[in-house]
Amino acid sequence: MTHNKYILILTVAALIGWLAFYLVINKLDPFASTGLALAMFFISLFFALTSTFTIIGYYFRVWFNKNEIYYDHINVSMRQGILLTLITLGCLLFQLLSVLTWWSGLLLILSISMIEFYLVAKD
Numbered sequence: 001m002t003h004n005k006y007i008l009i010l011t012v013a014a015l016i017g018w019l020a021f022y023l024v025i026n027k028l029d030p031f032a033s034t035g036l037a038l039a040m041f042f043i044s045l046f047f048a049l050t051s052t053f054t055i056i057g058y059y060f061r062v063w064f065n066k067n068e069i070y071y072d073h074i075n076v077s078m079r080q081g082i083l084l085t086l087i088t089l090g091c092l093l094f095q096l097l098s099v100l101t102w103w104s105g106l107l108l109i110l111s112i113s114m115i116e117f118y119l120v121a122k123d
Contacts, residue, residue, distance in 0.1 A: 003071065003073075003074060006074050007055065007058065007074075010051045010054055010055050010058075011051075011055060013047060013051040014048060014051035014052045014055060016047070017044060017045075017046075017047035017048030017049075017050075017051055017052075018048045018052075020040075020044035020047070020048070021041075021044040021045050021048045023044075024037070024040045024041050024044050025041075028040060028041075038096075042089060042092075042093075045088075045089065045092075046085055046089060049081075049084070049085040049088055049089075050078075050081045050082050050085045051081070052081075053077075053080070053081035053082075053084045053085060054074075054077045054078045054080075054081035054082075055077075056081075057076075057077035057080050057081055058073055058074055058077040061073040061076065061077060079116075079119065080116065083112050083115065083116055086112055087108060087109055087112050090108045090112075091105050091108065094108070
């Protein structure tokens, strides 16, 4: 598959993810089914943010690097999109538990950054 097909698939996934997130926000009552509403909230936001961060990261990589290895850009952008999404959802979860402070958010960012550094060094 060419890089345009991957981007098209990611764009469709982003649109479906944001639509699902919109439906969860507007249609589910968190007081009626707390567990289901929270699970659907985090799952739909995970897919929406991951695909959106991946697309944005891919186009930044193509714009800055001008490299012709598009497949490599997609792999790195996907990995970093997932890690950025984990930071975002982790901060939201900390806020839900009322334990989010500036230093706990910073520790989460540093721990995810260490995972990224490990994966970069491994390659």
